[in-house]
Amino acid sequence: SQRGEMKRVKGDExxxxxxxxxPTESCKKVRKLQPSxxxxxxxxxxxxxxxxxxxxxxxxxxxxxxxxxxxxxxxLDRAYASQVCRGWNQAFHMxxxxxxxxxxxxxxASSYLKATHPxxxxxxxxxxxxxxxxxxxxxxxxxxxxxxxxxxxxQLVNCSLKTLGLISTARPSFMELPKSHFISALxxxxxxxxxxxxLKIDDTPVDDPSLKVxxxxxxxxxRMLKMSSCPHVSPAGILCVAxxxxxxxxxxxxxxxxxxxxxxxxxxxxxxxxEHLRIDVVSExxxxxxxxxxxxxxxAMLRHSPKFNLVMYFFLYEDEFGPFFREEVxxxxxxxxxxxxxxxLGRVGVHCPRLVELVVCANGLRPLDEELIRIAKRCxxxxxxxxxxxxxxxxxxxxxVKMCGRxxxxxxxxxxxxxxxxxxxxxxxxxxVSKHLGRVWFPDMMPTW
Numbered sequence: 001s002q003r004g005e006m007k008r009v010k011g012d013e014x015x016x017x018x019x020x021x022x023p024t025e026s027c028k029k030v031r032k033l034q035p036s037x038x039x040x041x042x043x044x045x046x047x048x049x050x051x052x053x054x055x056x057x058x059x060x061x062x063x064x065x066x067x068x069x070x071x072x073x074x075x076l077d078r079a080y081a082s083q084v085c086r087g088w089n090q091a092f093h094m095x096x097x098x099x100x101x102x103x104x105x106x107x108x109a110s111s112y113l114k115a116t117h118p119x120x121x122x123x124x125x126x127x128x129x130x131x132x133x134x135x136x137x138x139x140x141x142x143x144x145x146x147x148x149x150x151x152x153x154x155q156l157v158n159c160s161l162k163t164l165g166l167i168s169t170a171r172p173s174f175m176e177l178p179k180s181h182f183i184s185a186l187x188x189x190x191x192x193x194x195x196x197x198x199l200k201i202d203d204t205p206v207d208d209p210s211l212k213v214x215x216x217x218x219x220x221x222x223r224m225l226k227m228s229s230c231p232h233v234s235p236a237g238i239l240c241v242a243x244x245x246x247x248x249x250x251x252x253x254x255x256x257x258x259x260x261x262x263x264x265x266x267x268x269x270x271x272x273x274x275e276h277l278r279i280d281v282v283s284e285x286x287x288x289x290x291x292x293x294x295x296x297x298x299x300a301m302l303r304h305s306p307k308f309n310l311v312m313y314f315f316l317y318e319d320e321f322g323p324f325f326r327e328e329v330x331x332x333x334x335x336x337x338x339x340x341x342x343x344x345l346g347r348v349g350v351h352c353p354r355l356v357e358l359v360v361c362a363n364g365l366r367p368l369d370e371e372l373i374r375i376a377k378r379c380x381x382x383x384x385x386x387x388x389x390x391x392x393x394x395x396x397x398x399x400x401v402k403m404c405g406r407x408x409x410x411x412x413x414x415x416x417x418x419x420x421x422x423x424x425x426x427x428x429x430x431x432x433v434s435k436h437l438g439r440v441w442f443p444d445m446m447p448t449w
Contacts, residue, residue: 066091079120098128103137103152105145113140113169121152130158136200141170146177150185161189162221163198172203172229179205179232190214198224202252206230208237219244226252228280235259246271252278255290263297267304274301278311281324286317295327302330310354313337318344325351332381333357339389342366349374356381357410362389367419369396376403384410387417394424398432406438415443 061069070078070091082092101124106115124132137152139145149166166174174182182205190196190210196218206227214222222245227233230253238257242248242265251266251274258279266274281290301308311333314324318341325347332354339362348355349371358375360368368390375382382404392400397418401408411433420426426443434441 061087063087063091063094067094067096070094070097075120093127095128095131098124098131100134101128101132103135103149105137105148106140107142107144125152125155129156130160132156132159133161134163135159135161136163136165136167138167138169139173141168141173143173143176146173147181149174150177150182153185154188156189157192159189159192160195161193162195164189164193164196165198165200166202166204167200168203174204177205179207183207183210186210187213190217194218195221197221200224200226201230202226203229205232207232208234208240211237211241215241215244220247223247224250226250226278228252228254228278229282230254233257235262238262239265242266242271248272248274250274250276250278252276253280255279255281258293259291260294260297263293263301267300271304273305274308275305276309276311278313280313280315282313282315283317283320286320288320290320290323292323292326293329295329298328298330309333309356311335314340327351328353330354335359335361337361339363342368342371345371346374349378353378354381355379357384358382359386360388360390363391365391367391367393367396369393372396372400373403376400381407383407386410386412388414390417391419392417393419393421394426394429395421398424398429398436401433401436405436408437411437411441413443415445418443 066088070081073081078092078097082089103121104113104116106113108115137149139149146168168174186201186204186206187210190213194217196214199214199222204227211233222241225241225245225248227238233253235257238253239259239262242251242262248266249272265271266277308330309332310330312331313335314321315337318339321340321344325344328351331352333356334348334352336359340360342363345360345363345368348358355375358379368387369392372392373396376399385408392413397413401411415426418426418429424432430440430442
């Protein structure tokens, strides 16, 4: 029987020693409370009792209890515990402990982070590849780390992954690999899993043919796809995903993949309602041209998924905003990572009535008083705003807060943004703003070092 095969700790004295034959922790003294002999005495005396004296053997803990304990231990502690005895080693390899795993692949010369030990990776591939379900790869900026990730992926022929994430912690090292090498490794997972629900492959050389393989094997299960900064994917490639993966709930991609056809495909009757659509609008070269999405396409999307969040990140130069915010767009979360003009922010106030969150990194030296007031009037769901290198008069800012009221759950304004005027100075404004918010508020201050 399994119990008979387990290695027992040798004797009470050996088990309590610090030798490598048994865990020193197994014989730690425990506190046992014993009532005093005196009848009315409520104090208790503490005595140390050796569990080994009562024949207690930690090696004989039931596996279900060991599993519960091991699930709370970091991987390194589990590895140490697995050396105690055969039973604990068997518990270390229980499938339930290997369903979720994060491979950390870092090169000592380019990263200070610890990497997953190569021997552990071999053991996982040999014994647990068919147990893995939720897997992520964190790689540093080195090409060697990206190659190591691809090598592991290509060996997961017995896997049935539900989630997969490829994460570059620094520069996108997966883009340094030959495309054919990366695609070959990734399609191994696409073909063998057949139940992928979540896929994060930002900043990778994934292409249209590999997406077709993904759809052919996982169209019924795919719920989340994040693939921003994937230059080898065309609008036709992402349209193939939208046409076939009717259960998509969350989608993240670059603006060049967004099209009227894609929005209409996501709005078809057979498509499950999308919950989150994130679009990154990034300028690679100054003066880059951007296409326009028709209002009718956005309207179709909104009719089909009336509660979906449209998140847009803009990293454009000021003269590149021409095609945007000319007609109504159902944006809910809007972030400007570069300087944006007063004109563009004015158009936001007119054409983004669903806006919930707005972050402006920089604007220039012209006050945004009128633009903020317009946003407060039109964007009746706005609950979070952040302003960086901008200018707003104190009076206009107070009026903005007064119009939005207590629904402003997040208000992050740098102190340098607020310009004192005839009504308020910086010492007075926090009292007035706090009154309208219903909570204590102060502007953010630039840290001093």
